[in-house]
Amino acid sequence: MRGPRLLWQVFLVYLATLAVMIAGLGWYASYVAREFYMDRKQAELETVAKMSESRICELLERGALPELREYCAELAQAISLRMTVILPSGQVMADTAQDPRQMDNHANRPEVQIALRGEAGRSTRFSHTVGQDQTYLAVPLRQAGSVAGVVRTSFPVQSLSDAIRAVYLRIALVGLAAVVAAGAVSLLVAKNITRPLEALRQGAERFARGELKHRLPRSGAEEIRMLAQSLNHMAADLDQRLETIVRQENEHQAVLTSMIEGVLAIDPRGAILSLNEACAEMLGVDARKARGRLVHESIRHAGLLSFVEEALTSSEPVERDLEATGPGKRWLHAQGTLLHDGQQRQIGGLIVLHDVTRMRHLEKIRRDFVANVSHELKTPITSIKGFVETLLHERLEDKENSFRFLGIILRQVNRLDAIIGDLLMLSRVERGSEEQTIELQCESLAEVLRAAVEMCEKKAEDKSIQLDLECPEDLQAEINAPLLEQAVTNLIDNAIKYSASGAAVGITALCEGQMVVIRVQDQGCGIEAVHLPRLFERFYRVDRARSRELGGTGLGLAIVKHIVAAHRGLVRVESAVGRGSTVFISLPQERTKNT
């Protein structure tokens, strides 16, 4: 509801007061004027009466009525009034407007009664004689100290009114002018009060819109100025607080955005209060679309949904492992707890997600490795044990078989030796790489490659496989020659193992920019894409049965990987099933200055 405007309140009140007062004044002035006029007329009449007193009395005494009438007529004409002469008995002796003989006794007339008592009398009434309102002034005629008669004049009220009207008009006009003038002045004053208030109001609206840097003008009355000052202080204070809040909010956001862990806050209803970028990425949702919606709508993950339910209803924090849908197979470790605000009221739940895929993967590798090692070592030992027991049991009686068994036992022991030897080598390389105790020297690559090819020549010959070596003589790099030789030997060995008889194995080395690339290519059976990521894991075999048959320890590629890592290089495999595989080793030619 809108209240009355201050402007009108002030202005109208002033105006009304002024108008009432001027009207009152005007009316009073008119009344005074009227009285004044009457009094003057009365004084005039008394003078005339006084002056004609002696003559009229004389005429009355003589009884010369015609002369009296003539005399009255003269006087009446002089003062332009109707004049009447009345005896103390009330009988009208002369009248300038009517025949006195037809007039009735005037003793009862109020003004006459007063005049007979010796004072001037006045009365206003309707006159049947003349037919309008008349005012009568009666004055006593004195003769020898007593009242001899009454002289009465009368004039129509109308004439008085007409005369007064002019006065009224002038008073009214002046009054109106005064009101208008005063009104204008009061309007100005009212405006002067409300204008600074209007400015304050507009300033306050700008504050409300957020423009807290705006300052109100400090002008006008002292009270207004004080008010403006207080409002300015308030705006400055608010501005500062808002800045602090925004800054803190930004800091929080920055923290949440940069976190690797996913953070998801939900309200008791199940709607997402907030989620950070990491969480959105882990769950495969769009962060902007998800905020504010029910968690069931944005994230359709059965495990997570039931976890959220649990977190919201449990008084203790809860933890669970979840498998994440979304790109690839990922594992998430979820922790959920209740969310409390500043007053310890529960306002929802908080879920924190950790991506444990890598950790799980490593754990799996470790488990597999332990299992594999146990298995790899156990198999030859079981075999040895069996044959030794047999030998003991038979007491070496059957020489043929005893020799055969001992041969088998030796083979198995060699196998054990090879496995353990490889494990030790692997461990050494790993440790050396970690502790950076492996020395690298600038040496010719051609030498190393030739040595490796030599090592494998026998095996290649046995399978009629050709080893082709291509390497520029001057190619050098910072390498550890024995280790690199071992690595290349392993690769050539694999190539020979998995190639069919009569195939060729190509070994090439070349320089590519800052790197040296050694390539070992075979035309063997190839490796399926699904195995490629895990190829360099310890004991990882594509085809378990076949690999053991070919005499491998399962550690060859793992050793290559660690040797290449010690050289700060990279190793990768390209393969097509049925056509062959190529292993690329990239080494930096020079050791980089900053290690």
Place this chain on the structure above:
Amino acid sequence: MSVHLQRELETLKKSLLSLCALVEDQLESAMDALQNRDGAKAERVLQRDTEVDHREIEVEEECLKALALHQPVACDLRFLVSVLKMNKDLERIGDMAVNIARKAITVAGYSDVEIPFDLAGMWQKSRDMLRDSIDALVNRNARLAQRVCARDCEVNRMKKEIRQQAEDLLRSQPQRVVVWLALLAVARNLERIADHATNIAEDVIYLIEGRIVRHENTQ
């Protein structure tokens, strides 16, 4: 708009979406078990089906309670009716997942046999149809729902192809008849999943626009 009714509807929406998530999860696990010959995973799918059934009954009971207590009208009524229908479709999809899981257990015993049909492609299409139909529900996107309906014929075509291939294999490699029949059954189930996804999409259109679009796309 009664506050109680609003809360009921929201709870119902959450229950339905939880069921959706569960069914999608079941399907994913079943197909995963099939493709990786993981018998243990398939077993878990079978065990979890009781949960799917329980939730389906829960949703239905909640719907009926809401109808009886609040006698809703207009869009709220459409929502409840749609939920009842989608609920049924979801439970059926859950059953499909169980069927696939059973076949996965069968096939797991034949780890040396490769899957010759493009089941992965068909699975991807069906799964995307299901996901899109539920997305259409969540985001109230009628156009997305329409597109789901249009993709059904593609899946039907793929199934016909696979059936043809299966017939050929049954003739050429009859010793593996168990595997071929199991895989053919999986293809059939995938096609029915696509059909149910189409039903859900049609229910979504009904929910949003108030018109029934069933049987309009008969080819």
